[in-house]
Amino acid sequence: MPEFTLVNLIAWVNERLPAWQQDTLRRLVEAGKLNDDDLTELTKMALAAHGIDSDVPTPVELTEDAELAETTKPAVRLSGLSDIQRVNALGSGPLRLTLEGINVIYGGNATGKSGLARILKKTCQSRDPGGPILPNIFEEDPQQPAAAKIDFMVEDEAFEVNWTDGTPADSRLRSINVFDSRCAAVQVERANRITYTPRILQLFGDLAQAVDGVAAKLREQIVALGEVPPEITALQLTEGTETEKFLSGLSKESRVETLESLCEITDADLDRLAELDRALSIDPVTGAESKEMQVQNLQELQDAVDSINDHLGSEACRRYEILIAERTRTKKIAEAARIAFEGNSDLAGFGTEEWCALWKAARLFSESHAYPNAPFPAVSEGKQCVLCQQQLASEARRRIQSFEDFVQAEAQKTATSASETVDGLLLTLSTMPLPKDVRRKVKEAGQAKTEVGEALRRFLVVAKIRRRQVVQLAADVGPDPRPGLPGKPILTMLIDGISSDALQLRRASENEERKKMVDERERLKDRITVADHVDAMKVEITRLKTLAKYQAALDDCKTQPITRKRRVAADIVLTGRLQAAFLKNLLSLGFGGSPVEYSLGAGEHGDHPVEMKLTPRPEVGLAEVLSEGERTCVALAGLLAELETTGSRSALVLDDPVTSLDHQYRKRVAERLLREATTRQVVVLTHDIVFLFLLRKYQADLKVPMIEASLHKGYRGDHGRVTEGPPWEAMYVKDRIKRLRADLDHARRALKDEGRQAYEGHAGEIYKNLRMCWERAVEEVLLNQTVLRFGDSIQTRRLAKLVDIAEADIGTIDREMGRCSDFEHDESGAVKADLPEPDIILEDIGRLDEWVKDLRRTRGRS
Numbered sequence: 001m002p003e004f005t006l007v008n009l010i011a012w013v014n015e016r017l018p019a020w021q022q023d024t025l026r027r028l029v030e031a032g033k034l035n036d037d038d039l040t041e042l043t044k045m046a047l048a049a050h051g052i053d054s055d056v057p058t059p060v061e062l063t064e065d066a067e068l069a070e071t072t073k074p075a076v077r078l079s080g081l082s083d084i085q086r087v088n089a090l091g092s093g094p095l096r097l098t099l100e101g102i103n104v105i106y107g108g109n110a111t112g113k114s115g116l117a118r119i120l121k122k123t124c125q126s127r128d129p130g131g132p133i134l135p136n137i138f139e140e141d142p143q144q145p146a147a148a149k150i151d152f153m154v155e156d157e158a159f160e161v162n163w164t165d166g167t168p169a170d171s172r173l174r175s176i177n178v179f180d181s182r183c184a185a186v187q188v189e190r191a192n193r194i195t196y197t198p199r200i201l202q203l204f205g206d207l208a209q210a211v212d213g214v215a216a217k218l219r220e221q222i223v224a225l226g227e228v229p230p231e232i233t234a235l236q237l238t239e240g241t242e243t244e245k246f247l248s249g250l251s252k253e254s255r256v257e258t259l260e261s262l263c264e265i266t267d268a269d270l271d272r273l274a275e276l277d278r279a280l281s282i283d284p285v286t287g288a289e290s291k292e293m294q295v296q297n298l299q300e301l302q303d304a305v306d307s308i309n310d311h312l313g314s315e316a317c318r319r320y321e322i323l324i325a326e327r328t329r330t331k332k333i334a335e336a337a338r339i340a341f342e343g344n345s346d347l348a349g350f351g352t353e354e355w356c357a358l359w360k361a362a363r364l365f366s367e368s369h370a371y372p373n374a375p376f377p378a379v380s381e382g383k384q385c386v387l388c389q390q391q392l393a394s395e396a397r398r399r400i401q402s403f404e405d406f407v408q409a410e411a412q413k414t415a416t417s418a419s420e421t422v423d424g425l426l427l428t429l430s431t432m433p434l435p436k437d438v439r440r441k442v443k444e445a446g447q448a449k450t451e452v453g454e455a456l457r458r459f460l461v462v463a464k465i466r467r468r469q470v471v472q473l474a475a476d477v478g479p480d481p482r483p484g485l486p487g488k489p490i491l492t493m494l495i496d497g498i499s500s501d502a503l504q505l506r507r508a509s510e511n512e513e514r515k516k517m518v519d520e521r522e523r524l525k526d527r528i529t530v531a532d533h534v535d536a537m538k539v540e541i542t543r544l545k546t547l548a549k550y551q552a553a554l555d556d557c558k559t560q561p562i563t564r565k566r567r568v569a570a571d572i573v574l575t576g577r578l579q580a581a582f583l584k585n586l587l588s589l590g591f592g593g594s595p596v597e598y599s600l601g602a603g604e605h606g607d608h609p610v611e612m613k614l615t616p617r618p619e620v621g622l623a624e625v626l627s628e629g630e631r632t633c634v635a636l637a638g639l640l641a642e643l644e645t646t647g648s649r650s651a652l653v654l655d656d657p658v659t660s661l662d663h664q665y666r667k668r669v670a671e672r673l674l675r676e677a678t679t680r681q682v683v684v685l686t687h688d689i690v691f692l693f694l695l696r697k698y699q700a701d702l703k704v705p706m707i708e709a710s711l712h713k714g715y716r717g718d719h720g721r722v723t724e725g726p727p728w729e730a731m732y733v734k735d736r737i738k739r740l741r742a743d744l745d746h747a748r749r750a751l752k753d754e755g756r757q758a759y760e761g762h763a764g765e766i767y768k769n770l771r772m773c774w775e776r777a778v779e780e781v782l783l784n785q786t787v788l789r790f791g792d793s794i795q796t797r798r799l800a801k802l803v804d805i806a807e808a809d810i811g812t813i814d815r816e817m818g819r820c821s822d823f824e825h826d827e828s829g830a831v832k833a834d835l836p837e838p839d840i841i842l843e844d845i846g847r848l849d850e851w852v853k854d855l856r857r858t859r860g861r862s
Contacts (some may be wrong), residue, residue, distance in 0.1 A: 004572040010062050011744065013207075018556050020045035023059035024210045028203055029066050029581040034210050041212070043217040046556060050549040051239035075649035076175040077681040079151035079158065081119060086135040088115040090720040099153060101705025102677035104684050106692055106727045111711040112720025113685050114573045117180060117655035123169035126784050127186035133165050152176075155686060175648065177639060180655035181628075184635035186746065188612055188622045201573055204566035208559040215557035222550050225543055231536055235529060243526035246538075254541045264532035269524055276521040284506070284514075291502035294633050295495055297445035301456055302491045304433045309488045311432060312470075317482060320470050327418035328476075334415035356416075362386050387677060421476055429467050446498070455489045462486060575599065578610065578628065581641035588675075590668040592632050596622065598645040610622055612638060629660040636669065640676065651681040658691050670694035677704045692730050732853055736773045740766060740845050748838045763835040764824055771820035773848060774813060781852050782809060784859075804858065812851055819844065 006029070013025050020042050027038055044056035082094035090112045097103045121129050127819030133146035145165040152159055154172055161170045177354065192346040228250075237244035243262055246254070310316065363376045366386045371378040377386075379397035384390060392400070402526075435441040438460045439448075462483050470586035472479040530537065562819055579597055586596070595615040612634065614620055634636060636657060654673070658666045670691060676682055686692060692708075699706040714718050734828060747762035784802060836844075 004200060005567040006066060006203075008067065009200065009203060009569070010064055014061050016561060016565075018046070018049060019059035019061070020049065020214075020506050021207070021211060021556075022061040024214075025207055026060055026062040026066075028206050028210065029062055033206070034213070037215045039210065039217060043214050043221075045552065046214055046218065046553040049556070050552045052546070052549050052553070066794075072689060073648060073650070074155045075153075075177055075651075076172055077153045077651045077678070078120075078176065078653070078683065079114065079153060081148055081150060082218075083117070083147070083149040083162075084115075084720070085147045086142055086144060087119060087133055087148065088112070088719070089136045089138065090115040092570055093148075093720070093722070095709075095720075095722050097217075097681070097683060098705065098707040099277070099681055101707070102674060102682040102684065102695070102699070103707050104686065104692060104726075105709045105711060105722075106689070106730065107711030107720075108687055108713075108718065108727075111687075111713050113687060113711055115657070115720060115822075116711075117178070117653075117685055119146070119150075119163075120178045120653050121172050121180070121183075122165060123150060123163050124178045125174045125847060126178040127183040129181075129607050130182070141287070175650035177643065177648075177650070177652065178653045178655070179636065179639055179657060181632060181659050183639075184632045185623070188626070188631045188635050188638075201566060201570055204562055206567065208562045211557050211559050211562070215554060218550060218554045219556065222547065222554070225547055225550065228540060229536055231533060232540055235533065237526045237529065238522040241526045243523070243530050247530065250537075250540060250544060252545045253538055254544065256541055257539070258537055259530075259534065261539055262527055263534045265531050273528070275519060276517055276524070287452070288502045288506045293444070294446040295499050295502065296443065298447075298491050298495045298498070300433070301435075301441065301445055301460075302495065304435065305456070305459060305489055305491070307432050308434070308459070308485075311429060312463050312466045313485060317466060317470065321473065323418070323421055324427060324474050325420045327415075330415035330418045358387075359686045395500055426471060426474055430469060432467065434464060434467070447494075452489065452491070452494060455486065456491075459486050459489055491595050557836045575610070581644045582638055585637035585640045585644075585672070585803055586634070588668065588672050589633050589637055589663060591630070591637065596634055629662065629665060632657070633665055633669075635809045640672070643680075649680050651683060652676065653683040653685070655685045658685065658686070658688055663690070666691055667694055669796055671698045671702075674698045674702050674704050674706075677706075678702070689729050692726065696726075696730070728772075731776075733773060733777045736769070737845060737849050737852075740770060740773065741842070743769070744838060744841055744845065747841075750840065760835050763838075763841060766841060767820045767835075768824035769846075770845060770848065771817050771824060774820065777848065777852055778813060781855055782813070809851075809855070816844070816847060816851075 008024070014022050023045060024034070024042055027034055031038075041056060044054045045059050048054060048056055056384065077099045078097050079099065080094055080096040082092065084090050084093045095105070095116065104368045105113070105116075115133075118130060118133050118714050120126075122133065135146070137145075147164045150161050150163055150170075150173065152161075152170075152173060153274065157743070159170070159172070161173075163169050178261075180537055232247070235247065237247060246262060258669055335711055366376045366378055367373075370386050371383065374380070374383075377400045379392055385392055385396065385400070438457055440454050442448055442453045445456075447456060461483050465483055466482065466485060469482045582597075596612055597615050599611060599613055599618070610620055614622060614625060622631060622634065636654075639652075642648075657673070661669065666688075671694075673682055673684065674695065684695065695706065696708075708724075708730070710723050710725065710727040712721045712723065725731065728736070728739070731739065743762065743766050747759055747766060750762050751759035782805060
């Protein structure tokens with residue numbers, strides 16, 4: 001297998017990387033890590049390479065005779081869990097673990113095993129840490145996260161931490177790996193970063209991290225160099241001048257000599273600037289705009305004069321007087337007619353404007369809705385009044401018809417027409433374009449204190465008076481005398497003249513000579529402006545040149561070459577070792593499925609993830625090909641291979657590691673985990689009793705320390721109670737007898753404290769378990785463990801001891817089991833015998849104990 005050694009790394013660094021990074025590698029190999037003083041010196045070396053001189057030693061490269069010691073992480077082991085709070089329905093604990101060998105914790109469904117696993121997945125290294133841990137759903141939500149106290153050892157030093165869900169756990173616990181079916185899915189289906197790599201590969205990451213540290217210091221110093229001073233950024237220069245181009249293009253390439261030549265201002269330059277200012281003091285654009293505004297205002301005044309002449313001239317005013325007089329005359333005639341008709345109405349107000357409006361509305365309603373096919377008013381037989389909607393009597397029909405006759409009378413129609421004419425006249429006069437402030441308007445037209453301006457002012461003032469006189473006359477108010485209207489001012493020639501001046505000014509603003517003068521003036525002004533800040537500009541040029549050197553040093557801090565080379569090295573060092581260990585573990589687990597291999601994924605900063613792929617079809621996901629059991633097997637082999645490759649000696653926790661595995665895989669996994677327990681602490685949480693017996697079997701063969709514990713259900717919030725030793729189903733006869741005696745002590749207390757009914761519940765359970773104990777004694781003692789429930793084979797070599805089975809033994813067993821059946825709970829409802837007193841039960845247990853001891857003594861002598 002090819003190797004990648006320190007010699008290869010030194011040769012590559014010395015050939016490809018800057019001298020200061022060569023010195024970085026030397027320091028990492030010799031000291032193991034860098035401190036801030038190292039990073040400060042390396043930063044100075046990086047700057048010195050680009051001309052930033054400082055008191056710094058010359059970089060020293062690492063020679064090929066250097067040696068690299070492999071480093072290993074300290075072993076971290078779990079001591080136990082306690083003070084468990086708000087984790088599903090778990091009680092507070094504690095759970096105690098042995099530090100050596102294998103801990104096997106058996107728990108059936110709903111005993112709290114998954115809750116313990118969730119705590120460890122959150123606090124230790126897990127491919128799938130899971131989401132927030134829920135509290136007991138049968139109790140009120142405490143609105144607080146899960147918590148627990150975790151005891152652990154780092155080598156031989158004990159530690160205790162209080163963990164709360166949602167907060168980072170102690171980083172040292174990350175050395176412990178936790179594995180379950182969900183972790184297996186992630187292990188197989190995704191890219192994963194292994195938690196530790198060989199020292200030769202760590203150097204790549206350390207080197208990349210050191211380069212990043214130098215880059216960070218360079219960035220700090222770049223920030224300290226500052227930015228363009230505000231006095232320079234605030235300069236207002238004309239776009240396109242030589243000075244503006246120089247300023248906008250300031251860079252490390254800018255020359256101080258060029259700046260100085262731009263800032264040489266002579267007396268002749270100053271005299272020329274004054275001359276240009278005088279020549280350009282009149283701005284033709286501004287003058288043109290002023291003239292154009294005067295034209296606009298004059299035109300508005302001319303429009304007002306024309307309108308006044310049309311509407312308020314002597315002839316127009318005489319016509320208004322005639323119309324108003326006609327309105328008054330016809331109104332009087334109409335009033336006389338109204339009075340003549342008023343006898344037809346019992347109500348006052350007949351013929352008034354309000355009454356006429358009501359009558360018009362009635363006509364519209366009749367013709368549009370009520371009686372559209374009949375002339376108004378509809379007064380024929382059977383018709384209703386459109387106002388009161390009552391049937392019309394003959395008198396009412398006559399009266400309504402007389403109302404319409406009044407409205408249609410010529411006098412009323414003539415009065416209405418005359419009134420409408422006068423109303424239209426008043427509306428026209430009120431909307432005439434008369435300026436409110438005559439004096440200001442004349443001034444805006446540029447005619448203040450001119451003959452034309454005075455004529456305009458007089459004309460407009462008189463027009464306002466004449467309009468007021470007409471309005472007063474129409475309102476029957478004693479009108480003011482009507483003044484004579486002055487002659488109409490004619491502004492056409494004045495408007496034409498000013499328009500011509502504006503056009504000339506516009507043309508003058510586009511004159512090429514003037515443009516040249518403006519450009520020359522702006523260039524001179526910009527040079528004078530910059531000359532006032534020449535010292536600041538020189539400082540800025542120096543800063544930019546220095547900044548460019550810092551940036552060049554920062555450009556040397558790219559870590560991509562290191563990452564790419566680490567990929568090559570990892571293919572040789574990590575992937576090769578990992579693949580070999582992976583295949584070895586697959587073989588040890590008896591995996592015979594599709595060929596699987598490890599490969600490196602894309603990396604960054606000297607680090608790469610690893611992922612599993614099918615050897616013949618890497619583009620096909622493992623989950624699409626492998627069964628659930630095969631995926632579990634492959635994932636477990638991968639995890640064990642990673643631990644072996646990285647040299648980790650920390651604990652390994654497995655929650656139901658044989659889920660979905662058949663009996664052959666179970667046997668292989670049990671044996672492999674016992675072998676793993678010879679080098680590290682192993683904790684197995686399982687609900688599989690067969691797997692527990694397999695672990696027990698291989699533990700006896702391999703002589704690995706093995707501690708068994710059991711989880712039990714409690715009341716709603718107290719699951720996960722732990723007792724030392726295996727569950728009842730996995731206990732040996734000796735341990736079962738001890739348990740029966742302990743249960744009998746508990747029954748005695750129940751009899752004393754709670755009464756006969758509570759006692760009988762316990763006593764019935766004891767006889768049930770006593771019968772099971774006799775069954776176990778048949779397997780374990782009488783048949784010498786030749787055949788055991790949950791066993792994986794028949795132990796034929798144990799048959800030799802079975803020649804001494806006597807009729808008396810068979811009779812004893814039959815009799816004692818029958819006695820237990822008489823007293824254990826009978827779920828069919830049949831009548832059972834009264835349960836004996838505690839002393840009698842103790843004698844029944846004692847007969848089993850004596851029978852077991854006698855048979856073992858007899859066989860021991862044979």
